[in-house]
Amino acid sequence: MKRFALPIALVLLGACAPGGDASTASNPVASSDVTGTLFVANKRGNTLSKIDLVTGEEVLRLDSCTNPHELATSPDGDHVALACYGGTTVDIFRTGDLGKVASIDLGENARPHGIVWHANGDLYSTAEGRQSIFWIRDPLGQPQTFEYSTGKQGSHMLVVDPTATVAWTTDLGSKTATRVAMKARIAPISVSVGEEPEGIALAPDGSALWVSARGSNQAFELDPGTMEVLSTIDTGAFPLRLAIRPQGDVAVTSDLADGGLTVIDLETAEVVRSIAVSGPEEAQERFQVTILWSDDGERIYVAETASNTVAEVDYATGKVLRRLPTGEGGDGMAILP
Known part of the structure; x- marks a missing residue:
C-alpha cells in the first residue's frame, strides 16, 4: 500500500467497545493466554520479522526483498511466502530461522501483492x-506458474475458494472486484464496488x-458466483482491509483514518459495534493497515505501520492488550498457532 494524505476530518464511530486504550505502551509483556508465532513484512525496512506471541518479543529480523507486503504460511507451518511488491518475485522462507529457500519470478513488472498459500x-x-493473478504449483519442488488475466487496474488483494478453482481480486484502479475461474474457460466477471476497493474475504462456508x-x-456483500452486490454497509473512515472471524459470524474492517475497527454481523449485514485501537487523535501517528485474526477468533492483530508496532486486541472486550514491536513499516502479517 502506498502512503497518502489522510482526510482532514477524521470520523469517529459511535458506541466504541470499552477498554480500547490508545495509550497502551509499546512494551511487550508475556501472556499466559496466547501461543504461537507472528510473522510481519516490514515494507520500509525491507525485512521480515518473527515475533513470539507468548513473550511478545521480536526474536528474529532478517533482510527480505524490496517493499515486501503480504505474507502466507504453508499448510504444514514450515514455511512462509512473501510477496515482493517492489519487484517481481514471491520469496519463500523457513519459519524456523527465516532462511530463504526459494524465489519464484512472476515476470516483468509483476509487483506481487496479495498472496494465499492454499x-x-x-x-x-x-x-x-x-x-493478473498467478497460480504457483508445487512452490517448494519444481514450481510451475500459470497466469490468469483480470484485465483490471490495480488487482491488489485476493482470496481463493477451498476447491482452488476460483479466485477473486479487488482492483483498486478499476474500482472493481473480479471473479477469475482457474479451471474453466469462463471469462472473468467484474463488478463496481465503491471507490478504491482493497479489503476482501470469503465467508468460511463460501x-x-x-x-x-x-x-x-x-x-459490500457479494454473491461469489454471480458477483451481484447483495448488501452495502457504511463503515468507519478508510476501511483499508477486511477480515472474517474464523467462526464465520462477523467481519471486521481496519479503518485507518479512525484508528478503529468496524464489526459487521454477517447474518444481518449490519454494523454491531466498533473497537477503538488508537482512535482518531493518534490515527496518523499509528497508521494502521493489515488486520489478522488469531486461529481461535479471540484476538485481532493490527499492523501499525507508522509506529512500527502490532496492536493485539481482545475481540470480546475491545481492549488493546499489548503493542508488539516489529521492524520499520510493518504491514503484511501471517500467524502460526
Missing part, C-alpha cells in the same frame, strides 16, 4: 503490474464474498 499446497498471488472500499467508507 491447503492444497499451491500458492496464489496477484501481479498488480500485469493486471456463501458470500465481502469487500471493503477504502475511498467510499463502505463494505
